[in-house]
Amino acid sequence: MVVVGGGVVGAACAYYAARAGLTVTVIERGAVAGGTTGAGEGNLLVSDKEPGPELELALFSSARWTELAAEDGLGAAFEYETKGGLVVAETEEGAAGLEELAVRQRAAGVDAVAVPASGLPGYEPHLAPDLAGGMFYPQDAQVQPMLAAAHLLRASKAEVRTGVTVTGMLRSGDRVTGVRTDRGDLPAGAVVNAAGTWGGEVAALAGVTVPILPRRGFILVTEPLPSLIRHKVYAAEYVADVASDDEGLESSAVVEGTPSGTILIGASRERVGFDRTLSLPALRRLARQAIRLFPALADVAAIRAYCGFRPYCPDHLPVIGPDPRAEGLLHACGHEGAGIGLAAATGHLLAQSLTGARPDLDLGPFRPDRFPEQP
Amino acid sequence: MRDVVVIGAGPAGLAAAVTAATAGLDVALVDAGRRPGGQYYRHHAAETGALHHGWDAFVRLRDALDRLTYLPGHRVWNVEDGFTVHALAGDRDERPVRIDARTVIVATGAHDRSLPFPGWDLPGVLTAGGAQALLKGDRVTAGERVVVAGTGPFLLPVATGLAGAGATVAGVFEGNRPYGFARRVAGHADKLREAVGYAALLVRYRIPYRTGHAVVAAHGDGRVEAVTVARLDRDGASVRERVIVCDTVAVGYGFTPQLEIPVQLGCATRMDADGSLVVVADAAQRTSVPGVYAAGETTGVGGAQLSLVEGELAGLAAAEALGGIAADPAGVRRLVARRRRLRAFAEAMHRAYPVHPGWMDRLRDDTIVCRCEEVTRGRIAEAAGLGATDPRSAKLLSRAGMGWCQGRVCGYATSWLAASACGRSPGPDDLLGTARRPIAQPVRLRDLADDAPVRPHEVAQDPPVRPRDGAGGRPVRPRDGTLRAGPEGAVRPRDGNHPINPA
Amino acid sequence: MSQIVFEGRPVPFEPGQSIGAALTAAGIRSWRTTRFGGRPRGLFCGIGVCFDCLITVNGRPSLRACMVEARPGDVVQGGGPDA
């Protein structure tokens, strides 16, 4: 089997496929984790998802990450931390909205603990004092995404070929029988498209359409501080923001500390194609939102900012599974702002469908051919 | 909206700003330093110029600062296209400042290029430029018994300056054997005079000067107490070592241009003869981005004289582009010829004083490479083993370059270590991967959150050109028809008010 | 001569000097330690590039000692907020 893409999703696919007994080669045009995985944050969130197929996938993935982290040395190697997420509301209505969502999430299997305003300092002593309340999600966890990708690849023992670009598909009729690269052809029993934001281009090489577009995100990084923030903390509006279809700039900062002492504040969402130019308006919003949550951050310096391009589909769900339009081709891409979190489940389910096992979750909602054909 | 904002008040920025202002443009000169002059003209608060080569040229430029708005102590952290310059003013009571301008001239100079070696993060190990800056700017000798090492002619003023200020210089250890270069120097009157001067000073202060030697380790408990110096063979391997007692090491392997602003703006870059990333500039010092000029070390390390010339050319070009103010062609020709000579000399210097990759072999697994995040050579090797095939991914997987200095200090070393792990040497893309700093200076979230207002005194005054009334600090209008700006003075004024900034 | 106070002890400076220069002139070579290895740090680049020289002045953290001009009575500690 050949996996196109050495990001966290490709790495998880390689890992589970190899464990299922397949011989795997990963083709990556750049460096391992050099794509969107190298520009993400590593939140493994269940808290931000409405009940539905994505939440089911996230819960399933959360359990897979816990298993992975328990394998020898892996958890420490990719800095797995079950720190939990705290969602806070600024207003009473916001708090009521949080509770309403939590009721539905609990029914889907999410742990959600209501935190009254008076209880917030017990979770986060430096939070703004005037918040209305919050919800604590113990299942929200964290990995360092680049290390996760790299260590999963290493643990898979797959052959990883960096600096090699897939330029076409080997075909036998409609069947995909391998990849063509700038370093020669590579026949394979199956080809997995784990090219993330570039998944649409790779799909096109096999003559099929998968509508994946970039959604830019900026992250702000502060100077290293003594431990100030214990959990992932974000405002209730974040959930609405994630699901939004608005083209313009949106953001709702997730604020969290890292093992190195820096605080990550991210991320913004904009649909502006692949434009890397720094957007000060985006950074300003992140800064304002972070200060709103943690007033003490006002005097903390940002030392770095970076951006990446989330791979998103029109219905905000990933594309996972065999492509009925091109036998031998499978997809594992389009995870938008949750690809780190969803990677483990994606790899697991994809390996099941590769080996003919019945997937633990229904892949129907993630079918590659679910989109109306472009005229 | 100003006509021009010049970033950096070293030789290049001063020359550019004064030239453009003298031509009648409305210029703001923004500089992080407390006093004008950048690195070369760094001076003490009570400086008389006795210690400085070319002090007269500096005084002329400094005296012309009343023709423009000079903003010292302003650290630029971002420049938006169009152009909006965002700076932080003041050293402790920091406040955000924003300046809008039609044109940007980047003259942000360079910093020392550092190479790691075991013990290089002990207190008392400084960059060569750092020791020099301390001496010139603060009149403090970095230590009592100093070893000077690295490569390049810059080690000579550092060593002789320290000795002149009373330090014992235990030796200058030059990594190369630049014999061919001596011939080149001999053909260059100015440079020859300088070289002879330094040679005499080495003798006077009894400073041993050894070529083909390097400091390969620093030792000490909590501070440097000694160094190991090695003689290097042709392949850069150490063949004979000895220990020298000292309390200070000043070490520099050339310079790294500071490119955060031009990289933010998307200016094309290339790799120069010394292996540094530099901005591509054309004959008129224009970068690939319209309205953005670059001068001085940012376009290639070449020393203060070259910076002055490029700055003046950039100022002239901006005046021509913005105000249709034509420069005196003979003056421009002189400047261009001088730039060509100085560039050629700089290139010869880079070839004579290369950094030999042998330094990598002298690292141990536990040698710190990234001082901020305390990333060792071993961890960078591990990142390479995990699939980091370029410096950017090495950084992502090891944290080298992610700290306070944003890879300014370790960027060169990390690039080499990452590339050589894949059996190659770093190319321009590798260097660019470590040079992107969208936030060029730390900025407090409070200041980031607020859109900084334009301060009243920074709003362009109109009209920008007015004959000097004798008292005020308005732009000078020469009587004889030829403006003399920088050393070569090649601006020719136009008649009447020029058409820039009518409102 | 004017003085600043570094970790409780007076340190003289000349007008116009940076705090880092004043400390170095007084024989103080390091004034903070690193986060992980506790390694001592003082001046390295001297021009505001390396951030080795971080200090807190009158309660304001994360300033570069080589960039901040000393003023009489400044109370200086090594390091930033993480120190």
Ligand SMILES: Cc1cc2nc3c(=O)[nH]c(=O)nc-3n(C[C@H](O)[C@H](O)[C@H](O)COP(=O)(O)OP(=O)(O)OC[C@H]3O[C@@H](n4cnc5c(N)ncnc54)[C@H](O)[C@@H]3O)c2cc1C
């Ligand atoms: C600012 C930001 C913050 C985020 N925060 C989070 C978060 O907190 N939690 C979370 O779960 N997710 C987060 N994400 C989303 C997450 O980063 C992505 O969903 C995830 O990284 C996608 O991984 P991937 O492996 O599919 O894609 P990538 O990491 O992009 O990997 C795809 C790889 O394919 C390679 N490739 C493409 N075309 C070819 C070809 N033709 N030949 C060979 N190789 C090719 C690319 O070089 C690339 O390396 C964030 C994203 C952004 C931008």
Ligand SMILES: Cc1cc2nc3c(=O)[nH]c(=O)nc-3n(C[C@H](O)[C@H](O)[C@H](O)COP(=O)(O)OP(=O)(O)OC[C@H]3O[C@@H](n4cnc5c(N)ncnc54)[C@H](O)[C@@H]3O)c2cc1C
């Ligand atoms: C520490 C040091 C000491 C040196 N000492 C000497 C010496 O004694 N003799 C010698 O011949 N050469 C010396 N050099 C070499 C020096 O590069 C050149 O001689 C010369 O100063 C280069 O002139 P320049 O105008 O191109 O840049 P510089 O003189 O470096 O001037 C650049 C200016 O830009 C400012 N700047 C940079 N970034 C920003 C920003 N983001 N915001 C605001 N301002 C900014 C800097 O503070 C500086 O004032 C030294 C170099 C260094 C790094």
Ligand code: FES
């Ligand atoms: S000594 Fe490098 S920043 Fe002050």
